[in-house]
Amino acid sequence: MQQLHPDDLIWRNARLATMDPAHTAPYGMAESSAIVVRGQTILAVLPESDVPAGHSKVVDLQGRLVTPGxxxxxxxxxxxxxxxxxxxxxxxxxxxxxxxxxxxxxxxxxxxxxxxxxxxxxxxxxxxxxxxxxxxxxxxxxxxxxxxxxxxxxxxxxxxxxxxxxxxxxxxxxxxxxxxxxxxxxxxxxxxxxxxxxxxxxxxxxxxxxxxxxxxxxxxxxxxxxxxxxxxxxxxxxxxxxxxxxxxxxxxxxxxxxxxxxxxxxxxxxxxxxxxxxxxxxxxxxxxxxxxxxxxxxxxxxxxxxxxxxxxxxxxxxxxxxxxxxxxxxxxxxxxxxxxxxxxxxxxxxxxxxxxxxxLGRGATHGQLKAGYVADFIVWDAHHPVEMVYEPGRNPLYQRIFRGEAV
Missing domain, CATH: 3.20.20.140 (Metal-dependent hydrolases)
Incomplete structure (x- = not known):
């Protein structure tokens, strides 16, 4: 990963459904992981153990599920x-x-x-x-x-x-x-x-x-x-x-x-x-x-x-x-x-x-939690992605991040 800037934001302590087909696990699941965001773009997706110590801009997601927007x-x-x-x-x-x-x-x-x-x-x-x-x-x-x-x-x-x-x-x-x-x-x-x-x-x-x-x-x-x-x-x-x-x-x-x-x-x-x-x-x-x-x-x-x-x-x-x-x-x-x-x-x-x-012609930039993709992702009060499909009347959305900013 590149050297972090002081303004880079780390969303850590999360369960990521990356939807990245390069991940062999279903849904591209990455347990105990973090997303590093620079500006409006995902800089890196990395294991929790690799999160650098002492960085000032960190959001602890307390084990919540994160998916692409x-x-x-x-x-x-x-x-x-x-x-x-x-x-x-x-x-x-x-x-x-x-x-x-x-x-x-x-x-x-x-x-x-x-x-x-x-x-x-x-x-x-x-x-x-x-x-x-x-x-x-x-x-x-x-x-x-x-x-x-x-x-x-x-x-x-x-x-x-x-x-x-x-x-x-x-x-x-x-x-x-x-x-x-x-x-x-x-x-x-x-x-x-x-x-x-x-x-x-x-x-x-x-x-x-x-x-x-x-x-x-x-x-x-x-x-x-x-x-x-x-x-x-x-x-x-x-x-x-x-x-x-x-x-x-x-x-x-x-x-x-x-x-x-x-x-x-x-x-x-x-x-x-x-x-x-x-x-x-x-x-x-x-x-x-x-x-x-x-x-x-x-x-x-x-x-x-x-x-x-x-x-x-x-x-x-x-x-x-x-x-x-x-x-x-x-x-x-x-x-x-x-x-x-x-x-x-x-x-x-x-x-x-x-x-x-x-x-939509956006396959190289949207729809996955992956370095180089836009930082659009959702934090859910849910354990697994199947929950949103199984029970459509219940909406466990916790936080919506658009272009790297919580909105």
Missing amino acids: LIDCHTHLIFGGNRAAEWEQRLNGVSYQAISAQGGGINATVTATRSSSPDTLQELAQRRLQRLMNEGVTTIEIKSGYGLNADAEEKMLQVARQLARNNPVEISPTLLSAHAVPAEYRHDPDAYLTLVCEQIMPALWQKGLFDAVDVFCENVGFTPSQTERVFQAATALGIPVKGHVEQLSNLGGAALVSRFKGLSADHIEYLDEAGVQAMAQSGTVAVLLPGAFYFLQERQRPPVEQLRKQGIPIAVATDYNPGTSPFASLHLAMNMACVQFGLTPEEAWAGVTRHAAQA
Whole structure:
């Protein structure tokens, strides 16, 4: 280890679930260990016996558990209104088609989001974000996609930027203008995609408002050829891509994302062997979203065993949104991923740390307790990481460290 500076901070006497695959123990566990932080970065992870004597800046964690900060790599956190009444209608037997004909579905959220002021959207999103931060989230992806025109999409992404300024959390914004066809373009979706590819995407990218481009490639969204058009436009600008794919049917969306070396393929309940092979070759992360699977009462599970066999990184996220996954709890998503999809608790933890970091293009800097990584970590009043997966209603968070500072 390098010579310590007087301002270096040592968090000692801890049980570390490093999530570092170089550690052979489950969860990368390192008993009786310490983390040395310099500025916003982890300088070293070392045994308690190697902590230098006499250093002035030391925090004794009294044997508590420490994990990397949690990463929610797929959310739709910013939107106006809610769809609670629509959900009740569905449970009372009203069809989705009938609800949509009445102005419901995603169009209801688009209408509410377009009519909401930036301050209102920020206030609503702040409450949702706070619930996730309270569970230990230190990095979160937030998508646009409920504006579906230039002004409203920019409004959403500006709100995300302001949330990042106001909170001790890292936000990775994603442009999801190709989420649905807005009502004014219902008879000409290709004209809408021209607007997305030639105006919305380049203008907002030039303003630095997002990190990646997403497309909902599905029978109720956009076709593979339309999706490819968006990916080509993004690639020409040097923008990473990802996709909502294979959620309700198999259109080959995951293979398409993989062809463009996409960061992640998300949902993937209907992923086939060809899609699995394509993802394995491209390094695309599989993002599981069990909240939507539960809320929509789906039956087709993602092919977890095939993903395992091919060594594809598996991430887990909340998919927080008003229509299909209104759950601002990453602990609950981890539990659902285990109960519904058959992940092990250790896989669920990898899914909200190092694999979620990979899904956001941050695999070399986030999601592990390791020298050179950002100093985002959580101290828990818990003995073992499985506790947060096993009992999602109980939150044993003791302290949240973001960029080396307790917040």
